[in-house]
Amino acid sequence: MNTDRxxxxxxxxxxxxxxxxxxxxVYDLKGLREHARRLKDSLPAFCSLYYAVKANPDNRILEALSGIVDGFDTxxxxxxxxxxxLSALPVIFAAPAKKDRELAYLADGSLRFMNVESERDLYRLNRVGKEAGKALPVLIRINLQHNVSNSSHKMSGVPTQFGxxxxxxxxxxxxxxxxxxIELNGFHFHAMSNNLNAEEHLIFVKRCLEKSLEWKKTFSLDLGVVNIGGGIGxxxxxxxxxxDWTFFSEGLHQMQEExxxxxxxxxxxxxxYLTAQCGFYITEVIDLKQNYDEWFPLVRGGTHHLRLPAAWKMSHPFSVYPVTEWKEAPLPRPAVKGERITIAGELCTPNDLLVRKQYVDDLKVGDLVMxxxxxxxxxxxxxxxxxxxPAPDFHYLD
Structure with a gap:
């Protein structure tokens, strides 16, 4: 993604x-479209690219992707x-606890597929289909015995509420x-979150294909879809x-014949993997202090705006945008050079941490952290x- 913009x-x-x-x-929509187009163009013809809306449902992001992806996962x-x-593209619905009015969207034609997450889902959807007078297209979500060991969150091979x-x-x-x-169209295998190993992801795809073909043959199923979900980190x-997307996409091309x-x-x-790179959260350093030899820059904002680093107990990647003009002169301007810092937000809780003991060359009050x-x-x-x-501002670079 082009940070110069x-x-x-x-x-x-x-x-x-x-x-x-x-x-x-700040969302770089131009960079987002370029990134999404590269991914889409690298995929073989048998592969459809859907966007998982839960990653970021911002209207401008959905609009930017709607001309590139094949559909949306909701x-x-x-x-x-x-x-x-915003879009007339196909929609898939997946949720472990479905409300009756959500089931109705499958009956009225608003959805391409809905995931079956339990045996009870089958009974409920069959009843909805009977009332509508038609068979409803579904995918059965599988909790595989196999899991991808290097992913940060595992949803297969372990007890979970999914599938x-x-x-x-x-x-x-x-x-x-x-x-x-019930019209069974295929299987859904979403099994992990934030996997960084392309080779393991290819092994996972092959396992999904093998299981689908095994069940298709054993039970004489008329299947058309293998949905591997997301999970690429x-x-x-x-x-x-x-x-390594290039390695992964080349591996998919090798499966084309099958x-x-x-x-x-x-x-x-x-x-x-589609939208993370296009977004930047930018805050101003309001204060800078040292407690028991540890430096704490305090920023306007925090985990009430960007919760991920607190949820994952990690340091979010950042860079410093230096601001030359000191608008509060002649007041002193606190600064730190060549030290490890812990960036904290404005909330009254010790959990409001965005960065934990990371080295910084130079940081001053009034600088921006990106x-x-x-x-x-x-x-x-x-x-x-x-x-x-108050909420942050939102800016879109298009």
Missing amino acids: VTEHLKRLMEIQSVDPVCAY ASEGEILKVHK IEERKIPSILEKLSEFPY VNYENPSESF FEANQLELIMELGR FHLSGAYGWTISHHDFLSH
């Missing part, structure tokens, strides 16, 4: 900023409605005739060492109302 915008932002300290999300009625206002465990799938498939208003600790021979579509639902990789799981997963601080 963001820094140029910061110069203009400092010129027009009011008396309040700078605090803003997890709530609110996300369904938001997508339908149906692999060993129970044969008994479910044997009972499909009891659900005449970004490296927050060392952004230069990212997921997917096409079985007339299967591979669906990928990328979220973080948190990179903030385009996914940033603003919308944060506890905005805690202490009732």
Whole structure:
């Protein structure tokens, strides 16, 4: 992602900023479209690229992606409605606890597929289909015995609230005739979050294909879809060492013959990997102090705007944008050079930490801190109302 566009915008932002300290999300929509187009163009013809809306449901981001991706993956009625206002692309719905009115969206044709997360889902959807007088298209979500060990969050091979465990799938498939208003189109295998190992992700795709073909043959199923979900990550600790997308896409191309021979579509639902790079959370340093030999820059903002570093107990990648003019002269301007710092926000809790003991060359009160990789799981997963601080500004570079 081109950070030059963001820094140029910061110069203009400092010129027009009011008396309040700078605090803003900046989204590089041009960079987002370029990134999404590169990913889309690198995929084989049998592969469809969906955007996982939960990563960032900002309207401008959805609009930017709607001309590139093949569809949207949603997890709530609110996300369904938001997508339908902005795009006519296909929508898939996945959630472990579905409300009746959410089931109705599958019956009225608003969705391409809905995930079946439990046997009860089958009974409920079959009832909805009977009332609508038609079979409803679904994907059964599988909790595979296999998991991707290097991912930060595992949703397969371990007990979770998601999907149906692999060993129970044969008994479910044997009972499909009891659900005449269910149309099984394939399987959904979303199994991890933030995996950085491209080779392991390819092994996972192959496992999903093998299981789908095994069940297709054993139970004479008319399947058309293998949905591997998302889970491809970004490296927050060392952004230069990212997921090897080229290796991954080349590996997918090598599977083309098998997917096409079985007339299967591979669906990928990328979220973080699509949008993280396009977002920057930018805050102004309001104070700088030392407690028991540890330096604490205090910024306008914090985890009520960007919760991810607190949720994952990590240091979010950042850079310093130095501000030459000291607007509070002749008051002294605290500064730190060549030290490790812990960046804290404005909340009255010791958990409001964005960076933990990271080295910085030079940082002064009044400088801006730019948190990179903030385009996914940033603003919308944060506890905005805690202490009732004002929201950040939002800027879009297009």
